[in-house]
Structures are given as structure tokens and as C-alpha cells.
Amino acid sequence: MKAGDLLELAGRNLRESILRNSLTTAGISIGVASLLTTVALGIGLQELANRHIGQSGLFDTVYVTSMQDGRGGPDDDAEQPKPKQGAAPAKVLDENARQLVSQVPGVSSVDPEVRFMGDVRTGTVTANAPVGGEVTSSTPATSTPEAAPSVTPNAASAPAPDASHATFVAALPMSSRRDEAFENMKGHYFSRATAAEAIVSNRFAKEVDEKTPGSIVGKTITVQFASREPLPGSTSGGFSVVRKNETVTVVGLIESEPFGGMRRISGAGIFVPTAITEGWNVLQTSDFRGVATDADAQKTYPALLVQVATAGKVPEVQEAIKKLGFRTFSILDATKGLRRFFGILDIFLGIFGSLALIVASLAIINTLIMSVLERTREIGIMKAIGASDGDVKTLFFTEAGAMGLVGGFFGVLLGLGIGALINFGTNLYLTQHHESPDQVWSSPWWLVLFVMAFSIGLSFIAGLYPAARAAKLDPVQALRYE
Amino acid sequence: MTDPALAICTDRASRHHQLGNTTIRALDEVSISIPRGEFASLLGPSGSGKSTLLNLLAGLDRPTSGAITVLDKDLAKMTSEELAVYRRLTVGMVFQSFNLISSMTVAENVELPLRFAETPRESRAARVKEALDRVELGHRAGHRPTELSGGEQQRCSIARALINHPTILLADEPTGNLDSRTGSEIMTVLDRLNREMGMTILMVTHERAIAERWSQRMIFMADGQFVSEARTQNEARTQNAARTEAQA
Numbered sequence: 001m002k003a004g005d006l007l008e009l010a011g012r013n014l015r016e017s018i019l020r021n022s023l024t025t026a027g028i029s030i031g032v033a034s035l036l037t038t039v040a041l042g043i044g045l046q047e048l049a050n051r052h053i054g055q056s057g058l059f060d061t062v063y064v065t066s067m068q069d070g071r072g073g074p075d076d077d078a079e080q081p082k083p084k085q086g087a088a089p090a091k092v093l094d095e096n097a098r099q100l101v102s103q104v105p106g107v108s109s110v111d112p113e114v115r116f117m118g119d120v121r122t123g124t125v126t127a128n129a130p131v132g133g134e135v136t137s138s139t140p141a142t143s144t145p146e147a148a149p150s151v152t153p154n155a156a157s158a159p160a161p162d163a164s165h166a167t168f169v170a171a172l173p174m175s176s177r178r179d180e181a182f183e184n185m186k187g188h189y190f191s192r193a194t195a196a197e198a199i200v201s202n203r204f205a206k207e208v209d210e211k212t213p214g215s216i217v218g219k220t221i222t223v224q225f226a227s228r229e230p231l232p233g234s235t236s237g238g239f240s241v242v243r244k245n246e247t248v249t250v251v252g253l254i255e256s257e258p259f260g261g262m263r264r265i266s267g268a269g270i271f272v273p274t275a276i277t278e279g280w281n282v283l284q285t286s287d288f289r290g291v292a293t294d295a296d297a298q299k300t301y302p303a304l305l306v307q308v309a310t311a312g313k314v315p316e317v318q319e320a321i322k323k324l325g326f327r328t329f330s331i332l333d334a335t336k337g338l339r340r341f342f343g344i345l346d347i348f349l350g351i352f353g354s355l356a357l358i359v360a361s362l363a364i365i366n367t368l369i370m371s372v373l374e375r376t377r378e379i380g381i382m383k384a385i386g387a388s389d390g391d392v393k394t395l396f397f398t399e400a401g402a403m404g405l406v407g408g409f410f411g412v413l414l415g416l417g418i419g420a421l422i423n424f425g426t427n428l429y430l431t432q433h434h435e436s437p438d439q440v441w442s443s444p445w446w447l448v449l450f451v452m453a454f455s456i457g458l459s460f461i462a463g464l465y466p467a468a469r470a471a472k473l474d475p476v477q478a479l480r481y482e
Numbered sequence: 483m484t485d486p487a488l489a490i491c492t493d494r495a496s497r498h499h500q501l502g503n504t505t506i507r508a509l510d511e512v513s514i515s516i517p518r519g520e521f522a523s524l525l526g527p528s529g530s531g532k533s534t535l536l537n538l539l540a541g542l543d544r545p546t547s548g549a550i551t552v553l554d555k556d557l558a559k560m561t562s563e564e565l566a567v568y569r570r571l572t573v574g575m576v577f578q579s580f581n582l583i584s585s586m587t588v589a590e591n592v593e594l595p596l597r598f599a600e601t602p603r604e605s606r607a608a609r610v611k612e613a614l615d616r617v618e619l620g621h622r623a624g625h626r627p628t629e630l631s632g633g634e635q636q637r638c639s640i641a642r643a644l645i646n647h648p649t650i651l652l653a654d655e656p657t658g659n660l661d662s663r664t665g666s667e668i669m670t671v672l673d674r675l676n677r678e679m680g681m682t683i684l685m686v687t688h689e690r691a692i693a694e695r696w697s698q699r700m701i702f703m704a705d706g707q708f709v710s711e712a713r714t715q716n717e718a719r720t721q722n723a724a725r726t727e728a729q730a
């Protein structure tokens with residue numbers, strides 16, 4: 001039988017019991033809509049999570065630490081190469097290392113991660129005084145009598161009348177501007193990479209001024225911290241620790257922690273541009289270790305933040321940096337679990353979504369079997385006037401497929417409608433709770449195609465048994481059937 | 483080899499049904515032959531195996547043993563696909579209960595075999611009209627079978643049977659559901675098909691009078707077996723028909 005005749009006969013048969021077939025088709029539509037809605041919800045949630053993590057700028061960032069460091073970053077990964085016993089000492093993260101890392105293909109910038117304890121006052125102080133005395137690698141440390149005996153801020157030397165506030169100070173490169181935390185900030189991000197500017201956290205601002213935390217924006221603050229100063233004339237890598245003051249202007253106030261609170265520096269009270277901290281010679285804990293282990297201790301970094309051109313290159317870059325002998329960590333490592341979670345979630349949502357479709361295909365089987373019974377005599381007639389078993393089989397197949405196609409089409413429409421409603425509903429809720437609108441439901445075109453194909457495929461499978469049964473009917477018996 | 487002048491030839495054709503331990507011999511070693519162009523009738527009491535034989539000849543059923551040769555082809559050796567083609571093009575069937583599809587119009591019912599025969603759409607309308615005109619039902623083409631009288635329904639089913647110009651027409655009690663006047667109408671149509679188109683007809687009937695009046699030969703059956711055969715006065719016409727066919 002030709003396709004045109006097949007479709008015509010199938011269409012005629014479907015219209016013949018229009019109510020029953022419409023109900024079955026509606027069942028398929030609901031199944032398809034349920035599958036589409038649930039899987040698209042899974043995809044939407046995954047995209048939502050990816051978007052938020054992506055916005056935090058962590059996806060294209062690789063965190064590099066020295067292998068000397070016991071810690072590999074926020075999460076110590078068992079896969080990381082461990083320095084071998086008796087092997088050459090692990091490489092330190094010094095300027096040289098930073099250069100090497102920045103030459104890795106795919107790396108767009110390398111910034112040291114700077115985080116230190118600072119003593120902050122509003123106003124301007126310029127005096128720099130050494131604290132804690134000298135540290136050298138070759139000679140025992142000797143206290144300088146003039147210096148303050150400890151690093152604890154000396155209340156007497158503090159400029160009146162402002163109280164000092166101890167807080168962590170962290171450096172941010174210009175590329176961190178993309179982070180969500182700076183989207184709705186009061187004030188603005190650093191105007192230049194080298195601007196003597198600061199952004200303060202809401203928590204810190206409240207510590208300074210409980211009632212009007214916002215008033216800190218525009219004010220000048222002085223950050224007092226421990227700085228390393230090379231010993232004049234020393235070739236041994238020794239340095240002295242000096243109390244240093246730097247003045248910056250507060251240009252912004254953030255409500256939430258940057259990087260979604262996921263990084264070590266997220267909780268800092270004050271953020272300053274990375275470039276200006278380079279001149280500050282902030283004393284880092286890694287400096288002490290450098291003195292202890294390395295004869296010509298250079299300035300070292302506790303960690304480097306490597307910005308990768310595209311998130312897709314992160315694994316390659318990570319691999320290359322590992323080869324250089326450093327420990328790396330990226331959010332890809334951390335999101336492995338997250339991605340697995342969403343993978344499993346998608347599978348479960350898919351299973352639950354397809355349950356309805358599987359029930360619907362049982363309805364197809366049922367409908368078609370009823371149809372075979374009802375049309376037994378008709379099948380006998382068709383065979384008597386020349387229909388082959390194959391003709392009868394394809395006719396029932398076509399009817400099953402048509403129900404799948406029509407059901408799939410309306411199911412997709414229904415599913416898209418439900419999805420739009422889900423998005424509308426969540427956005428309504430979000431805006432009512434003063435959150436920015438977002439998309440939790442997302443159906444990519446391939447999902448729509450897949451769901452359609454699944455529906456038609458399942459309908460064909462459902463048609464297998466009834467079609468075979470119809471084709472196998474003995475025409476003599478069928479003609480006798482009433 | 484069989485005689486090429488024979489349309490139908492059965493050689494000890496049997497159709498047995500196994501019901502538990504009992505074997506029902508619906509047809510038991512029946513050997514008959516019907517020459518081309520003949521109008522034969524099959525008579526016998528109820529349950530004597532007439533329909534069984536007709537179904538075997540129509541390719542709707544297969545014999546349990548014996549050979550059935552139609553137009554030199556052994557039906558027992560055909561695949562089910564080949565049998566479908568055979569039913570489509572070689573034989574036409576007419577039933578006592580008309581067997582029209584009630585959801586289709588008269589024209590659609592008549593067109594249906596053309597769909598299975600994959601006849602091009604362009605030529606179908608003309609073919610349907612020709613077939614309906616032949617049974618004088620052209621004016622009811624758009625009606626549903628339920629809107630027709632019994633005689634009209636049977637004429638519709640005859641039109642459907644001859645739409646593919648089969649060589650053989652098998653009719654199972656075509657007048658069984660009709661009053662005698664309408665029955666005569668139907669017989670006139672069959673008679674014309676036999677005479678004008680040279681169609682070989684095998685008709686099952688209960689009524690000996692009809693068989694004697696319209697057919698050329700009567701085949702008697704009982705208990706699934708061939709009993710006897712008798713020629714009617716119409717016999718001479720057979721030779722005429724055969725001669726006409728030979729000349730053509």
C-alpha cells in the first residue's frame with residue numbers, strides 16, 4: 001500500500017472512534033508534557049547552578065599552590081601529585097614560578113592571592129615602623145630595641161580619635177568585577193588596577209559605623225599591616241618585618257561575599273586591587289617558610305590565581321601547571337560532585353517523567369487491541385479483497401505512530417506551556433521576595449526533538465503487539481466474526 | 483501439468499480442522515475442475531463444505547492436503563504475500579452478508595481494492611465509476627452502505643469484486659439474504675459478467691432453481707465430499723463463451 005493511502009486509511013480509522021483515540025492521544029500528550037517538564041526542570045536547575053557558579057568567575061579560574069604546602073587549596077585532592085621522598089625540594093611560588101605559569105597556553109592572567117590581617121582606621125597615618133624585629137635565614141633573629149615588642153597594635157601610637165578595627169584584607173584583580181557580589185553594590189568597583197581604592201564588606205562597614213554603614217563609602221581609611229623589608233646589604237634572603245601603613249579610599253560597599261563565599265578571601269572585610277598590594281610587600285606566611293627552607297628566599301606567594309581564557313581550557317591548563325610541579329585546584333574539581341548530582345537528578349526526573357509516557361503507551365496498546373477486536377471483520381474484509389498481512393500491520397503501526405506524533409506535538413505544546421508557567425511562577429515569587437528573576441526551567445531544542453522522537457518511538461513499540469495480532473488474524477475466522 | 487483451458491482444478495483437496503481429539507473434515511478429498519468462462523454453481527446441505535472450498539479457492543485458507551490449481555498456479559505453494567496478490571488481482575469475492583465497510587461510502591468501498599493494488603490515484607475515479615455503472619449503482623456512489631437496500635449493497639460488493647478485473651468470481655450465497663425478486667436482479671448482473679466479460683464464476687447456493695436457471699453446471703457436495711455434477715440447459719452457452727474467448 002502506498003503511503004498516501006496508508007495515511008488516509010489510518011486517519012479515517014482514528015476518526016472513526018474519535019473519542020477513544022483522542023483520550024489515548026491526550027494521555028500521550030500528558031506523558032510527553034510530563035517528561036518534557038521534569039527533564040527541562042532538571043536542565044534548568046543545572047543551568048541555573050552553572051550560571052551562578054559561572055558568574056562567580058570560578059569556572060575559568062585555577063588555584064595554584066606550592067607542593068610544599070600541605071594544603072592543595074579549599075579541598076585536598078588525592079589525585080594531586082605528591083612530592084616524592086628524597087626528591088628535589090618542591091618548587092616555591094615565587095616570581096619565577098608566576099612567570100612560568102603565565103606562559104602556559106590558555107592562561108590569560110596570573111594574580112597572586114593576597115590575604116592578610118590588617119589593622120584599619122579611618123583617616124590618614126603615614127608612619128611606618130618595623131614590628132617584630134628582623135628575620136634572617138642565616139643568623140638568629142635579634143630584637144631591635146627601638147621596635148615595638150609585638151605585632152599587637154599599640155594603642156598609644158594609634159591616631160586618635162578613631163578606634164582601629166582588625167580585619168582580613170584581600171586583594172582582587174580587575175577581572176573579579178564580573179562577580180555577582182559587585183553587581184548591586186553601593187558605590188563602584190576599583191576604577192583602575194592600580195587605584196588606591198578599597199571596597200569594604202557590609203560586615204566591616206557595620207563594625208565601623210553601626211547606624212549608617214553606608215557612610216564609609218567615599219572616606220579614606222588607613223590599613224596597617226606587617227610588611228617584609230629586605231635587610232639592607234643582605235644576600236642571605238633575610239628580611240625585617242616592618243609595620244606599614246597604606247591609605248586607600250573606600251569606593252564601594254558590598255552586601256554579599258564575593259565568589260559566593262566559596263573562596264578563602266571571600267570573608268575579608270576589605271578588598272583592594274591586587275596591583276597595589278604588590279608594592280606593599282605584605283608579609284605572607286609563605287615568606288617564613290621560604291626563609292626556613294630556601295637559602296636565597298625570594299618573595300613568595302601563598303597561592304596564585306590563574307585566569308583561563310575559556311572555561312573549557314581549564315583541564316588542559318591544570319594539567320600543564322601540574323607538570324610544572326605545582327598543586328592545582330579548580331572549581332571543576334569541586335563541581336564534579338555537583339555535576340554528578342545533576343546527572344543523577346536528570347536521570348531520576350527522566351524516569352519519573354517517562355513513567356507517565358509509559359502508562360500512556362499502555363493506553364495505546366489497549367486502544368489498538370480494542371480497535372483490532374472491533375475491526376476484526378473489517379480486517380477480514382480487507383484481506384479478502386487483497387490486503388496483505390504487511391498492509392494490515394503497517395496500517396495499525398501508522399495509527400499508533402499517528403497517535404504518538406499528534407500526542408507528542410500537543411504534549412510538547414503543553415509542556416512548553418507548563419514550563420512557561422513554572423518560570424512565570426518562580427519569577428513572581430522571586431520578585432515578590434525582592435530577588436532578581438531567574439529561569440529555573442529550560443527546554444533546549446534537542447530535548448523537544450528527543451521527547452517527540454521518544455513519544456513516536458514508544459507509540460510504535462506499543463503498536464507492535466496489536467499490529468502483529470491484526471496481521472495474524474485468520475481472514476476466514478475474521479469474516480465469520482460478528 | 484494441468485489443462486490450460488481450466489480455470490480451477492482441485493486434486494483431492496482436503497481441509498481438516500483439529501478440535502481436541504476429533505478431526506472435522508470440512509472438506510475431504512474433493513477433486514473438481516471448472517473450465518475458463520464457465521458459470522458453475524455449488525450446491526449441498528448446510529455444513530457440506532461449500533464455503534470451505536470457496537475460501538480455499540479464494541486463497542483465504544490453505545488446504546491441509548491436496549492441490550488447488552487456479553489458472554495453472556498451485557495455491558498451496560504460494561507465500562501469504564503471493565496469496566494476497568492473488569486475491570487482489572485474480573479472484574473477486576462476493577458474500578452472502580455483503581461485507582461492506584459501513585464507515586465508507588459506496589465509492590470508497592469499491593475503491594478499497596485499488597488502494598491495496600497500488601493503482602495510481604488518477605485512474606481510480608474512472609475505474610470506480612465504470613464498476614459502479616456496470617452494476618447500475620452510479621447514482622448511489624456517495625451513500626453509505628447502511629443507506630442502501632440489500633440488493634444495492636450486494637451490487638456494491640459485486641462492483642468491489644470486479645474493480646481489479648479478476649478472471650474468476652467466487653460468490654458465496656450472493657442471493658441468500660435477498661428476496662427472490664432482488665435475487666434475480668443480482669443473478670442478472672452475475673450472468674452479464676459471465677457473458678460479457680467472460681468471467682469464470684463459481685457460486686454457492688442453496689436454491690437449486692437458481693442454479694438451474696443461471697449456471698451451466700451444478701456441483702453437488704455432502705459431508706465435505708464431492709457427490710456428483712450435472713449440466714443445465716445453459717450448457718451450450720459455455721462453448722460459445724469459450725469460443726469467443728479463444729477468438730479474442
Ligand SMILES: Nc1ncnc2c1ncn2[C@@H]1O[C@H](COP(=O)(O)OP(=O)(O)OP(=O)(O)O)[C@@H](O)[C@H]1O
Pocket residue numbers: 499501506507508509526527528529530531532533534535
Ligand atoms: N474453523 C473450524 N473449526 C471447526 N470446524 C469448522 C471450522 N470451519 C468450518 N468447520 C466445519 O466444517 C463444516 C463445513 O463448513 P462450511 O462452512 O464449509 O459449510 P457450508 O457448506 O458452507 O454450510 P452453509 O451452507 O451453512 O454455509 C461444518 O461442519 C463446519 O462446522
Ligand SMILES: [Mg+2]
Pocket residue numbers: 532533534654
Ligand atoms: Mg457456507
